[in-house]
Amino acid sequence: MQEITSDWIEPLWYGSIFLGSGGGGKSELLASVLDKALQNRVIPLLTLDELSESNFFCGIGLLGSPELCEENLPSGKEASIAIEELEKYTGFQFNGISIVEGAGVNIFYPLLAALQTGLPVIDGDAMGRAFPELQMTTYHLENLPVTPLVLVDGSYNVHLFLEKQDTFLLELNTRQIVCQQGGVGYFAGFPYSGSVLKKVLLPSTLTFAREIGECFLHADNYHELFNLLLEVTSNSFYGPIVEIFQGTIKNISAYETAKWKAATLISPKGEELQLLFQYENLLAFKNGHIAASVPDLISAIDLNKLKPVNNNEIYEGQPLVLLGLPAPLRLRINKALDVVGPQCFGYRTIYVPLEKLYWDYYHEKEVFF
Structure with missing residues (x-):
């Protein structure tokens, strides 16, 4: 069994931003809180192989606005309340915590x-x-429901979703409560045994996020950073990174609703790329053709700071490089694309894997599909 110590926090922070693909929320303050708390404590970290098949675990996460979370930092007590209520209903005594979203603030809140x-x-x-x-x-x-789920809003009011419920409907109902009750909420749900989680969860993603972050800490220049990231990603179940574009942000525009945004980047040679994003980076177009698409990750790196950045940190005139990271294969099957493909975000286009878009690059690296 590994242990998460304070040494994990800085690299995990950078990794959480990179895997956020532009979204996931700013995690700096939560990371700082954890760093201080871990000066004299550790968090046991279980691999999937170490899970007892008969033990039960619950998923912990944050819903709503990560920005509001930073204005009123959580303590972790919210999760304690939610877990206690969930144990009352299910009759389970949970033996550990699972992470639902392995990026941004939702890497750090379960640790808290x-x-x-x-x-x-x-x-x-x-x-x-x-x-x-x-x-x-x-x-x-896997057709496994989120419920029973306990939601604790920002005022510590408890909301119960105990009966089996369609996940799309549950998404709407929980978001409505969060919007009405301060814009942020904390949940405990996904109560499953170790035998189920071994089949369902993507393995070692917390460790992978840390390894990604270590690349940013050890690189002195972009060339070195790219090679470090290439080594880490090539030895993962994601796939090797690829450079999509390098240039300066020419402009950032919002459409009729604030949800729809685009940034135009221009290269030193005058080439342009359009990056479409909502919370996360979702599509990139170069010369009128797709250059990357969700669920593959499109992550931005500030070339001045040599650090990954969220979309709420980008600005006109900023030098960026966009890197593509192939999504895990389980997110690429047709059933997955029905809920995470471009059309799920309102775009009238289909998913095109990075390996097809950059055939020569990946063929040289013997990555096949």
């Missing part, structure tokens, strides 16, 4: 909950990146 409860955390998650909705998980792909 683990410190509050004394429970270990599982090294794996149900998204492998940042996604905005509850149905965009590997649980949904």
Whole structure:
């Protein structure tokens, strides 16, 4: 069994931003809180192989606005309340915490909950990146419900969703409560045994996020950073990264609703790329053709700071490089694309894997599909 110590936090922070693919929320303050809390404590980290098949675990996460979460930092007590209520209903005594969204603030909040409860955390998650909705998980792909679920809002009011419920409907109902009750909420749900989680969760994604973050800490220049990231990703179940574009942000525009945004980047040679995003980066177009598409990750790196950035941190004139990371294969099957493909975000286009878009690059690396 590994242990998460304070040494994990900085690399995990950078990794959480990279895997957020532009979204996932700013995790700096939560990371800082954890760093201080872990100066004299540790969090046990269980691999999927170490899970007892008969023990039960619950998924912990944050819904709503990560920005509001930073304005009123959670303590982890919210999760303790939710777990206690969930144990009352299910009759289970949970033996650990699982991560639902392995990116952004939802990497760090379960760790805060683990410190509050004394429970270990599982090294794996149900998204492998940042996604905005509850149905965009590997649980949904296995027809496993989120419920029973307990939601604690920002005022510590408890909301119960105990009966089996369609995940799309549950997403709407929980979001409505969160919007009415301060814009942020904390949940405990996905109560499953170790035998189920071994089949459902994407393995070792917490460790992978840390390894990604270590690349940013050890690189002195972009060339070195790219090679470090290439080594880490090539030895993962994602796939080797590829450079999509390098240039400066020319402009950022919003459409009729704030949800729809685009950034135009221009290269030193005058080439342009359009990056379409909502919370996460979802599509990239170069010369009128798709250059990358969700569920593959499109992650931005500030070339001045040599650090990954969220979409709420980009600005006109900023030099960026966009890197593509192939999504895990389980997010690419047709059933998964029905909930995480471009059309699920309102775009009239189909998913095209990075390996097809950059055939020569991946063929040289003997990555086949």
